[in-house]
Amino acid sequence: MLLHGLSGSAAWWRRNVPALAQHFCVYTVDLMGIGKSRLVQELVRHLRExxxxxxxxxxxxxxxxxxYRAWRDVFASYFGLEGLADGLERQEQVRRVVQEVAPKLAPRLPLLNDLLNLGLPDTPLTAALDPALRQESLVALLVQLLRAWAQERPLTLVLEDAYWLDSLSWDLVVKVARALLGALEPLLLVVVTRPIGEQALGFQAAQALRGLPGSGTLEVGALGVEETAALVAGRLGLPAEALPPRLARLVRERSGGNPFFAEELTHALREQGLIRVEAAPSPRLEVSPGLFEARSVLPDTLQGVVLSRIDRLLPDRQLTLKVASVIGRNYPYLPLRDGVMRLAALGEALLHQHLHELIRRGLILLEAPDPEPLYAFKHAITYEVTYHSLLFAQRRQIHRVLAEWYEQAHADNLEAAYPLxxxxxxxxxxxxxxxxxxKARGYLARAGHQALRLCAYPEALSFLQRALALTPASPEHALERAGLLTAAGVAHEKMADYVPATRLLxxxxxxAHAASDPRAQSRALAELSWVAVRRGEYARAERLGEEALGCARQAGDRPACAKAGSRLGVIAAYQGHYPAAARRFEESLELYRALxxxxxxxxxxxxxxxVEVFRGDLEPALHRFEEALAVARGVSNPEIVGKIQANxxxxxxxxxxxxxxxxxxGESLAVFREISARHAALINVLNLGDVAAAQGDDARAGGYYREALAEALGLGALPIALGTLRGMAAVWARDGEPLRAAELLGLALSHPASDAEMRQQAEPVLEGLRALLPPEALEAALARGRATTLEEVLRQWGGPAPGEAAPRAPAEG
Known part of the structure; x- marks a missing residue:
């Protein structure tokens, strides 16, 4: 949707915000600097009104x-943490808010440490979570907190400069949107970004957002001459009619209707003395006779105009602005103050004068006042031009000063500052x-391993690759490089990039061979084996796994031996070699008991x-699961307990x-909900639907299937969503509604996420429908299903109206 100029965007928000905020709406704003900040400012202003x-x-x-860098700001506002520096005060504030909005979430609060650096001690619940499940639980917690907000009042989320989002932030944007869509909660989500190329990190996430029902894309068209005149006059403190039409046309022509470019040109003309505002007896504009002849000396580009304004600053003002640019587009006062003072004999009073002048000139903004002032460059282009105006030697010097400052500032918790x-x-x-x-090599490696633990795989890979580039390819650094390469291989494997994973490993x-280190060899071999498993190369996986086990034994690494043996059991089971799988698991079991x-x-x-289940020996399987359950409960590991209950x-x-x-x-479902393992919980909801259907309790089965479909759409778990269609189709076929059943199967069987297992489970239902319907009626119903969507099915199943709670099937057990 094209919005014509700034007045058009303001009018659009004024007309639409009241209605949009009551429903589910996602708008991405794709702009190259033409008014996107103003678009957000207008939105915020209308919300306040x-x-x-x-x-x-x-x-x-x-x-x-x-x-999650972008979401740190969102949840700092959610909890009201702005201005709170004391760690204990921040913890207490978070506890207080959660107690008010969602007290049942309190045991999960330590998960917020990864987002807000709260330093909360782990609870027994959070301590038992492995890294992947911890991240899944964090995402579920954040989604639940936002849903609690949306259930009390309309939720508006605005994410600016989204082209700088990390992968986990993008992932959370999509999951929040899907979750609130699935629950039919009101949400106005505005994502402001430059156009994102196909190879960029956020491309797929942006495409997913655009594919959601209720989504749209906004653009702000260029300013016309009249709007340009109003903008320029406003910046000069004049009424629009006081601006000479020739000057308005000049600024419009040179700026191309870009409001920020027009503002910068206005500032540049004033600073060069080409225009001057006379205040008395009434405000009027004096235009230099040489202005229109001097057009050729004005820079042709926005970046050129910004640079010319920076160059006219006094050297100490330039230094202040340049140190700020090394900190970032948004920058706190303390690192700026200390950085400037380490580089120049500049008192704090003079620094404040500089900041006030830079604000007056429209180069920076004060975003948050005392006690912890936060400043920002007025525009991303100003920030970028300032940073790139630095000479390399000066840039290196300022980066080093700030690195040392952050080391001192975060001395008690360096881990929170590894990426910075x-x-x-x-x-x-x-x-x-x-x-x-x-120093860089060490912090890059630590940041890479930290990102790997947080399941931020693209970021982990970027950190590890840069650490490798700085690590000498010499014998004394062989093991350091081997560790980095193994970690990078794991990151590739997690992203299903198996060819580069294999190469790095x-x-x-x-x-590791060259260094004669069997422990490092075992790690690399174990990960190579797992890559082969992912690719279905079981014979190769088994061979590599055997080598990994041999190296672990040579190193005397008994935990690695137990893990390697257990993985060999998994490989054998995948191949249907159940006796061999049982032997491997028994060997690892003995080792784990000894350890x-x-x-x-x-x-x-x-x-x-x-293994016993796969063999068809249900009685021995039952005994194994019961023994496993008793052990798992003894160590308070809810994840293992939930898996065993499901088995x-x-x-x-x-x-x-x-x-x-x-x-x-039902007990497994309760466990997984408690730890926010939403995908595992969802499988149990689907299982409960299938069991209820097998018992002939179609009403209960329908409740579970509807709940599973809504949750699956929120998570993007499409195979499970299709499983609900298969289950409900069987119910409807049995209840005398074969046409509705056939429509569901038409969608389930034609959907891109349909897999062989789903098709195999749907075949008996389809065969029954062939006996109930004439071929032409069956084909017509299947075709109608192929033309519908999962979201439409959810609405047809009686999903709640916006703002109402989603219906839940009764809990079991």
Whole structure:
């Protein structure tokens, strides 16, 4: 949708915000600097006029690889943390807000440490979560907090400079949108960005947002001559009619109707003395006779105009602005003050004068006042031009000063600043100085491993690759490089990039061999084996796994031996070699028992139970699962408990004991909901629907299927969503509605996410429909299904109106 100029955007918000804020709407703003900041300002202004509030976040140029950086601002506002510096005060404020809006979420609050650096001690619940599940639980917690907001008042989320978002921030944007869409909660989400290329990090996420029902794209068209005149006159403190038409046409022509360019040209003309405002006796504009002859000396580009304005500043003002640009587009006062004072003999009073002057000149803004002032460049282009105006030597010097400052400021918790320290030390090392290079290498490696633990795989890979580039390819650094290569290989494997994963892991293995280090060899071989598993190359996976186990034994690394043996059991089970799988799991079980690692014991017992299920021996499987459950409960690991409960449900379902199956699935569901493992919980909801259908309780089955469909759409778990269609189709076919059943199967079987397992489960239902319907009627119903969407099905199933709570099936157990 094209909005014509700034007045058009203001009018559009004024007309539409009241209605949009009550429904589910997503708008992406694709602009190249033409009024996007003003578009957001107009939105915020209209929200305030309506007595509404919104949550704002932004991408940050120098923290593009800091996980969830944009959402840190959003949730700092959510909890009211602005201005709170004391750690205990911040913790108490978060506890207070959660107690008010969603008290049941209190046991999960330590998950917020990864986002807000609260320093909350882990609870038994959060301490038991592995990295992947911890991130899934964090996302679920954030979504639930936003839903709690939306259920009390309309939720407006604005994310600016989205082209600087990290991968986890983009992922959370999509998950929040899908979750609130699935729950039919009101949401106005505005994502402001430059156009994103196909190779950019956020391209797929932006496409996903545009594909959601209720989404749209806004553009602001260029200013006309009259709007340009009004803008320029406003900046000069004059009425629009006081501006000479020839000057308005000049600014419009040179700026191309870009409002920021027009503002910068106005500032440049005034600073060069080509225009002057006379205040008395009444405000009027004096135009230099040489202005229109001097047009050729005005820069032709926006960047050129901004640079010319910076160049006219006095040297100490330039230094202040340049130090600010190294900190980032948004910058706190303290690192700016200390950075400037380390580089120049400048008193704090004079620094305040500089900041006031830069604000007056329209180069920077004060975003937050005392006690912790926060400043920002007025526009991203001003920030970028300032930074790139730095000479390389000066840039390196300022980066080093700031790196040292952040080390001192975060001395008690360096981990929270790894990405920031890696950034500054990396740029400080650009001159080839060994000391900054060593610092950069260390922080890049730590940031890479940290990102890997947070499941931020693109960021992990970026950090690790840059650490590798700084690590000498010499024998004394062989093991350091092997560790970095192994970690980078794991990041590629997690992203299903198996070819580069294999290449990096083989290189790590070669270095580990050269260093004669069996422990490092074992790690590389183990990950190579797992890549082969992912690719379905089981014979190769088994061979590599055996080598990994041999190296672990040679190194005397018993935990690695147990893990390698367990993985070999998984590989054997995938191939249907159940006796070999059982033997591997038994060997690992013995090792874990000797090591006293109860979680490993429970995991191996659970795996042995699954082997018995695959063999068809349900009684031994039941005993294994029950023993595993007792061990898992003893170590308070809810994730393993939930998996074992689900497997006990599977055994009961296969034995035809549906009441017992429902009890176990219900208990597993409760566990996974408690730890916010939403995908695992969703599988249990689908299982409960299937069990209810098998019992002939179609009403209960329908409730579970409807709930699972809504949750699956919120998560983007499309195979599970299609499973609900298969289940509901069977119910409707049995209840005398074969046409409705066929429509569901038409969608389920034609959907891109349909897989072989789903098609196999749907075949008996389809075969039954062939006996109930004439061929032409069946084909017409299947065609109608192929033409519909999952969201339409949810609405047809009686989804709630916006603002109402989604119906939930009754809990089991």
């Amino acid at each position: 309506l007595g509404m509030s919104g949550l704002l976040g932004a991408g940050h140029s120098i923290e593009q690889q800091t996980p 320290l890696a950034h500054h030390w990396l740029h400080a090392a650009e001159g080839g100085d060994d000391a900054p290079a060593r 083989l290189e790590a293995l070669e270095l 006293g690692e109860a979680e490993g014991v429970a995991s191996c017992l659970n795996s042995l139970g699954l 006990l449900g599977l055994v009961a379902e296969k034995r035809g004991d549906y009441a017992e199956a429902a009890r176990h699935y």
